[in-house]
C-alpha cells in the first residue's frame with residue numbers, strides 16, 4: 001500500500017453524546033474512541049439501541065436537541081482544510097488535524113457534502129417526493145460547486161459547461177436544474193451507481209424508483225460532493241438480500257474508484273465481514289471490542305462479540321441460523337445504568353470482577369485489538385463466576401450493590417417493571 005493510503009483521516013476520542021429527555025439523561029454514546037485510516041472501511045456493529053447511529057451522527061454534526069455532544073474530540077485530517085481555517089481557529093488546528101468540536105458550526109456545516117456525506121437505511125428520507133431525482137442530485141452537485149468556489153475549499157472542481165450539457169439543458173428547458181453542468185453530472189452519477197437509462201431516470205420522481213434503485217440514487221446523491229468520508233448507516237437493511245449484496249458490491253467498487261473512506265453502521269456481522277477493514281463492536285454506548293476483522297472474528301475476547309457472531313444472519317438468505325443473544329440491551333438512562341460491566345447480566349462468563357466497570361485493555365492479535373472486558377487480563381474462572389440468576393435479584397437499581405441506600409427510590413423499581421426494549425432485529429427508525 002502507498003504510504004499516504006495508510007494515514008489516519010478521522011479520530012474520535014472519548015466521545016460522549018447525551019439526550020436530555022423528560023425521562024432523564026440518556027447516555028447514548030459513553031466514551032467512544034475510533035481511528036479510521038484513509039481509504040478504509042470501518043464498521044460499527046452492535047444490537048439495536050447500542051448507540052451506533054448516535055455515534056455516526058455525532059461525527060458528522062447531526063445531533064439535535066435534546067441531544068448534545070458533551071465530551072470528547074472529533075479530529076479530521078485534511079491539510080488544505082486545516083490551512084484554510086488555522087488563522088481563525090488556532091486552538092482547533094494541529095498540523096493537518098482539525099478538532100471539529102473546536103470550530104464554529106458554520107465551518108462544520110461547510111464540510112457537509114464535500115468532505116463528509118451520509119447515507120441512511122431509508123432513502124425516502126433523503127429525497128423530496130415532489131422533485132425529480134435528477135434535480136435533487138444536481139442540487140447536491142451545486143452545493144459542492146459552491147463549496148469549491150469558496151476560498152477555504154479543499155478542491156476546485158473545474159467542471160466547464162460542455163456542449164453536451166448545454167444541449168441537454170436546451171432539450172429539457174422545463175426542468176428546474178440549477179445549471180446544465182450539474183444536470184449532466186447528476187446523470188453521470190446515476191450511471192456510476194448502476195442505474196439503467198440514467199438520462200430518462202433522472203427525470204423521474206422518487207416514487208417511480210424501486211427500493212433498490214432509490215438506494216442507489218441516494219448513494220449517487222451522497223457522492224455528488226465527492227466526499228472524503230462516507231458515513232453509511234444501515235444502508236442495506238431494508239432491502240432484500242440480492243439487492244443488499246448488489247448495493248454492498250457497489251459501495252465496494254465506488255470506494256476503490258474514488259478512494260473514499262467509509263464508516264459503516266450495521267447490526268450484521270456478515271456485512272462487516274464482507275466490507276470492513278476494522279471494526280468496533282458497540283454495546284450500551286461503548287465500544288466493547290475493536291480491532292481488525294481477524295481480531296474480531298478469530299481472536300475475539302468479549303463474550304458479547306462471541307454472542308453477535310452466533311447471531312450472524314446469512315447474507316445468502318437463510319435466516320434460520322439466527323441465534324439472538326438472550327436477554328435485553330440495558331437502559332441507557334443515566335439513573336438506571338449500573339457501574340458494573342453493562343453486559344454482565346447477559347454474559348455467560350460473568351465473574352465477580354465484572355461488578356466493576358471494566359476499562360479497555362489491549363488483547364491478543366493485531367496492535368489494534370482491544371476489549372473492555374476482564375477476560376483481556378484473566379482467564380475465565382468458574383470458581384469466581386456469578387451464580388446463575390445473580391442479576392435476576394441484583395440487577396435492579398434498589399438491589400444493585402453499587403447504589404447507596406439513600407439513592408434507592410421506589411419509583412425506580414416501578415420503572416423497571418416496564419417491558420424492556422427489543423433485543424435484536426435492528427429495525428431502524
Ligand SMILES: Nc1ncnc2c1ncn2[C@@H]1O[C@H](COP(=O)(O)OP(=O)(O)OP(=O)(O)O)[C@@H](O)[C@H]1O
Pocket residue numbers: 019021026028046047048049050051052053054055066067267332426427428429
Ligand atoms: N432523539 C433522541 N432522543 C432521545 N434518545 C435518543 C434519541 N436518539 C437516540 N436516542 C437513544 O440513544 C440510544 C442509542 O440509539 P441509536 O439510534 O444510536 O442506536 P443504534 O445502535 O443505532 O440502534 P439501531 O440498530 O436500532 O439503529 C438509544 O437508547 C436511543 O433511544
Ligand code: NI
Pocket residue numbers: 052053054233428
Ligand atoms: Ni441506528
